[in-house]
Amino acid sequence: MNPINQRRLLDDLEALSHFGRGADGGITRRALSREDADARKYVMTRMRALGFDVKHDEVGNVRARRAGRKAGPVVMTGSHLDTVPSGGTLDGPLGVVGALAAIEMIGEVKTERPIEVVVFVGEEGSRFRRGTIGSAAISGHVSVSDILKLVDPDGVVYGDALATYGDEGSPIPAKLASEEVHAFVELHVEQGGVLETEKIAIGAVTAIAGLSQRQVSFLGEANHAGATPMDLRRDALAAAAAWILSIEKGARELGVVGTVGKLEVLPGGKNIIPGRVNAICDLRAPQAELLSAIDAFVVSSLHGIGDAREVEIEQSLLQRVEPGLMDERAISAVERAAAAAGLSCRRMTSGAIHDALHMAEICPSTMIFVPSRGGKSHCPDEDTAPEDLVNGCVTLAHTLIDLAG
Ligand SMILES: [Zn+2]
Structure with missing residues (x-):
């Protein structure tokens, strides 16, 4: 196997960061936009x-195949x-050009199964009504x-x-049957501060949190x-404030996360x-229960506070993702793979x-x-040390060889 070409990895990330870079240094590439097409x-x-x-397939995904000994x-x-x-340079692109770096590391090594690098279209949901399209x-x-x-x-x-997004000719079908895919692994920045705080190189993800938004x-x-005395008021914002604080308490007690980011x-x-x-709450947990x-x-806290404060409540589920x-x-x-590369590794869940x-x-x-420096993501400050990026690619290369046989 070859070593990871760090220079080329950083050059690829740098090149992609020019497609959609704004005055604040943030990157804006909405799904199927000109900038997105240029990056692709x-x-x-x-x-x-x-x-x-x-x-490329019917919805705009790119699928690039490296042949294996078998077609399977x-x-x-x-x-x-x-x-x-106005996002960062690594959320997404690392898993794409990092996959290319891992394939270059694998080099001449033959695998039983083919390996495919996929570029998923429209993951962020910042243009169309849903993400992970x-x-x-x-x-x-x-x-x-x-x-x-x-x-x-x-x-x-x-x-x-x-x-108008791509001009590559006719697409292949998007949907894949279980029998066609042996395994999938995605390299990504953590977007939180656990690995950095614990000084661990690699996180192996055991679950992706689900989401409920109301x-x-x-x-x-x-x-x-x-002119209105305190005891004659029906203050909608005071009720909302009590509710938001109860979400904070409930989420802490259950060990999950809850946010009201829109008011x-x-x-x-x-x-x-x-x-x-009017408010939207966003709740996330790694298990359905x-x-x-x-x-x-x-919901029960909402009705309790509404009754106590004589404030009417209207609520509806916006979306639930298991x-x-x-x-x-x-x-x-x-x-x-991490052990083979001499890297520390812990199991963790993904909140995103x-x-x-x-x-x-x-x-x-x-x-x-x-690791994400300062745990930051979805902002121009998103950053990861070059050696951590390389560690991720090395771990990906070993994982691909392991899974592809
Ligand atoms: Zn991402």
Whole structure:
């Protein structure tokens, strides 16, 4: 095997960071945008230079194959190139160009099974109404026809945006059957601070947290901030504040995470008691029972506070995504790979959703995490030390050889 070419890895990441870089240094590549297409073209050119058979599918995923001794089920690796608005340089791209670096490390070594590098389209959900579009199509979680009908906030239909995205000719089918995929492994930055704090090189992901989001409205009574005594008020924002603090307490007690990141206060005057508050809460847990427990806690706390404060409550479930368990065979392959490379490794769950969640529906899957400096992600400050990036690629290369036989 060859050593990881650190210079080329950093050059690839640097090259991709120019597609969609804004004045604040953040990267904005919305799914199927010009910038996203340019990044994809760069990667496809690199893939062809490596001798891959490069194809694209019906929803815009790229699938590049390195032949094995047998034609049989494939070992897949990869990630996404789209970003959140003003995101970082590593969330997504590391798992794509890191996979190319791992393949270059594998070099002339022949594997039994073919290895495919996949670039998933539309992971972040920052343009169309849902994220993980590419992996949802591959796993069959969402049908291709439903994906092609998605509409962005400007009224652009996915299928139309796709028509100007690539110009590579006719696509292959997106959906893969379980028998066609032997395993999937995704290299990604942790996007949290656990590995850095514990000074551990590699995270082997055991589960991806599920998500429950609720839209909630508190309906109190708007009134004069000076003339209304405290005991005659029905303050919608005070009720929302009590609820938010109860979410914080409940999430801590259950060992999960809960956030209210969106709040609208109406009418929104400095001398008016808030009459209405619209909020969205976001709850995440690595097990379905825990997700249901925090969700039930949040709803019951909502009604309790509404009754106590005589504030009416309206609420509805916006979306629920079930947690995904990673596969023991894939997880232990990552642990063996890290050990072979002399790297420290721990098992951990992913709080963020990734394409591996859908891939786990059709094949044994896991993820390889590398430390994020300061635990930061989804912002221009996202960063990982070069040696940590290389460690991730080395671990991926050993894992691919292990899984591909
Ligand atoms: Zn990502």
